[in-house]
Amino acid sequence: MDVVTLSRLQFYATSAFHFLFVPLTLGLSWIVAYMETKYVRTGDETYLTMTKFWGKIFLINFAVGVVTGITLEFQFGTNWSGYSAYVGDIFGSLLAIEATAAFFLESTFIGVWIFGWQKLAPKTHAIVAWLVAIGSNVSAVWILIANSWMQHPVGYTMRNGRAELTDFLAVVTQPFAVTQIVHVLSSALLLAGFLIMGISAYHLLKKQNIDFFTRSFRIGVVCGLVGSLAVAILGDFHAKEVTEKQPVKLAAMESLWKTTRQAPIYLFAIPDEENGRNAVEFLSIPGALSFLGYGNFNAEVKGLNDFPRDERPPVLPVFLAFRGMVALGTYFILITIVAFIRRNKLLESPLLLKILLFSIPLPYLATQLGWVVTELGRQPWIVWGMLRTSAAGSPIAVSQVVTTLVGFSLVYTLLGVAGYYLIIQHAKRGPAATAA
């Protein structure tokens, strides 16, 4: 394997691992801040116990998320120096703004939150929780603006052999970014909601701390419901952005080979990339793809065969990942509606509780699949239409990347095992231990 392939593998492994922890941090930060605010407002000790119990999970998760984020910033320099030199004028500034405007906020106040219980008035301490939530989420906003720019570069001109910024506002306000941001932040809320519902379900099935977990569950189900609806709606908006700005990605997401009006969505298909067709396809919904992309059943959708072969992303994984994500998204809406209806009869709904317990990993899977669609669907470009991934690597040795790839595999396995071991232990133990 060459340096670029290995660097891609490394970036995939490290960013996918990082994103196992990020969504929970983003979503749970709001929820913990809400719980603490309720405690300050009502004086109800249960809310304090909630803040501490869910806050502990938040903190363990946060620690792994933060440390694995550091490597991502530096990998643009270490492994993608061609990219960094070419687009740093724009992309670099977005990362720098993220650090100064948001990451400082979350990292400084997380320390204050952890160690400040005795030193701050309850109200101030709750404000600190909100500052952590704002810092984390604003940080994600800047990262997503940067990612959107790789998907759909705007506000630049080619000068001095590189892309140079001409319109900063265009970069930060483009609709592609806005829809992606809301889609991702809602998915984070959804994921946190499912985690709370799942862990609560575990204890409710065992009939432990019934009051505590019923109340937690009700907060979780609202987040799950709001999140899953927002994810779907914004996902639809975002798909229209993709249709317009990355038509070949859309064609790959649906494995559509021939340009057609009333383009259908196939519930089942096996793409045959060699021959530019689907080997098998059935159960079509006529016009559904035209509607998804353009809001019009008769619209023409351009097929993969009308794009040069060397500008197509790998179809099969993008196609499968998109299907998996949409199927899971639909499931999230349905199950949270049921859970919401049954929220006052949880103890009489053991099947629902069992399903929710085993649903904890599903939002994780869905967010991972979403990134596969976005990032693999962007190939062969590192910056859409501007710079190919193959031209963006660093002049480094294969052995160097192999060494760090092995290193990351070992270190991240250790972090993953230890981190999830601690989270699961704490989740199983329940709030009794936290209240001490």
Add this chain to the structure above:
Amino acid sequence: MDLQAIWFFLWGLLWAVFFMTDGFDFGVGTLYPFLGKTDEEKHTMIAAIGPLWDGNEVWLISAGGVTFAAFPLVYAVMFSTLYSALMLILFTLILRGVSFEFRNQVEDPRWKRIWDTCIFIGSAGPALLFGVAFANIFQGIPFDGAGVYHGSLFTLLNPYGLLGGVLFLVLFLQHGALWLGIRTGGALQVRATRLAALLWPLVVVVAVVFLVASWFKTNLYVNYLAHPALFIVIAVTVSALLAVRVFIARQAWFTAWFASALTIVGATFFGVIGLFPNLFPSSLDAVFNLTARNASSSPLTLKIMLVVAIIFVPIVLVYQAWSYNLFKHRVLPADLAHEETY
């Protein structure tokens, strides 16, 4: 000063603040296995830096981000040529970061030993390696016009590079020991401050050797000889280092720590000023040097980033100062009993 020069010195300032702040928690983390005799003392040492290390480390992210934003070519070449060294730093920082959170979650000596080891490696490693990296930058890195590095990780471990590593290490050890003087009490504080006093002559010797070696190994003094007024920076740094000893003698730990912080900032600026306008000089041929002039972003990006920096850096400094103020008191056993603390 023009935009490129302003950004050059802002770049230097971010690194300086990073070394000044994360420096003391690197120091504490390195001293950790030696000064923390009991589990409670170890716990106290972690609590002494616990609320602050994370915010401190963001200065590194900012320094990296600003390198990327203001000098993209430097970012690309610096981090790809120093690939192995930087990755080594990142691995150790990752392990250290989670260790603070993980260590006290399980009451098992073997579990704690794993994370204690990581805290030590993740503190001593970066302290040493950042020094090695910067000393090598001062004397030039063997890279060509295509940004290809002609050397290995061991090329960096030359005498002057290692001297830089040792200088950073002893500066951070002293800085950390003084921080423990502020935040701990009892036997631990006595051991830490006694160590700070013992370290001081060592810092002086290493610093003097480094200043002399820089004369022979680098071009840092060219700017100073051209503008002799700049020697004030070295004078201030040396005075700050002398002041450290004075305040140690008076047991004024906070003031001593502050003087030590000033020493670290001064030491960084000694190099940064000497480098100007080079950000990343090549030891193969000066035509390959990456400078504030040939490696910067466009004027528009530099302008926008300057506005961002002018707005946000003071805000960050204010709330970080607030959090330092909140956590400058002595760590008490009652603080450790509290559930959320690491």
